[in-house]
Amino acid sequence: MTTIRDVARKASVSVATVSRVLNGSNKVSQKSKDAVLAAQKELGFYLNANARALAQRDSHTIGIVVSDVSDPYFGAMIHACDDAIHDKGYNLIVGQGYHNDARERRAIDDLISYQCRGLIVHALALDEPTLRSYLDTVPYMVLINRVIKGYESRCLACDNYQGERLAIDELIAHGHRKIAYINSCHPILDTQERMQGYFDSLRAHDIECDPRLMVSGEPSLEGGASAAQILLQNLKPGEDFTAVACYSDVMAAGLMGVFHNHGLNIPDDISVTGFDNLFLSRCLIPALTTVENPVKLMAEEAIARSLMLYEGQEIAPPHRIDVSLIARDSVRDLNQPVHPEFIPII
Secondary structure (H helix, E strand, O other), rough: OOHHHHHHHHHHOOOHHHHHOOOOOOOOHHHHHHHHHHHHHHHOOOHHHHHEEEEEOOOOEEEEOOOOOHHHHHHHHHHHHHHHHHHHOEEEEEOOOOOOOHHHHHHHOOOOOOOOOOOEOOOOOOHHHHHHHHHHHOOOOEEEOOOOOHHHHEEEEOOOOEEEEEEHHHHHHOOOEEEEEEEEEEOOOOHHHHHHHHHHHHOOOOOOOOOOHHHHEEEOOOHHHHHHHHHHHHOEEEEEEEEEEEHHHHHHHHHHHHHHOOOOOOOOOOOOOOEOOOHHHHHHHHHHHHEEEHHHHHHHHHHHHHHHHHHHOOOOOOEEEEEOOOOOOOOOOOOOOOOOOOOOOO
16 A cells, blocks of 8 residues: 655655645645655555544544435535535535434534534434533534524524514415414424414414414425325315415425325415525425525534634624525415406307
């Protein structure tokens, strides 16, 4: 197996010079750099990243834990994080928790063992004491979509409450008063805040909340589909409810698929709203009315805060990321009178 000493011998330079060149240092002459790179290419040698991390206690990697990379939301998050670190010369390592506390813990532990320079964590299943312990142990760890009291400056989340109020107010403005709500089954802050937004919008318009209209499930395509089945088994669409507000675009997509398979037309029979404004929401038929949750902005800020914490720098005070309503085609206006079809007189 080729070693760094073989490259040094081939290039007629010291091992230290080879190390500096391959680690991107500018403290090397162009002649030595060219000789090292030529020798590296000829011998097919690459630095052992694990050995470098062990020696330098810095792997030049950023770690991120998400629930499931097949979820479009987390795909967008990973893409945004990778874009944010590319020009800085870092690589991204991804761990997955699958909404399971044991797997979330293992994913975080694995990334810590890689001695990542930054650590971004989305963990729904782990309890707060466990996350507090991690935040104390890893001073550069930043949480996304979850806020832990006492660590607010290291927690990033959008204004979930205001976002759900925007969605429900949009439905009410279009004449809907029997509005079902599909929520995530995980008892964390964004779930609670979005539900509170639902409650408060109904209350502000003197609409009584019907417990039958509230269903929870996994925040996934499958969870949205299961929630749709529960609604259809227990209630009459168009009579018991005219609209469904969903915790996420992904859940909305799963729900819309089930409604379509049961012969329901959206929005003529049932109106639907989502949350996140993923690219997926524009591809659905009809295009989904949703709430803009700026994933790219959140990813960029999470990366920046984590790297600043790693360097021992002060970070900005905590704040919520603003949201906005994106009105598309999945909400029917019940205020508009239904015109009978034109029948010609013969």
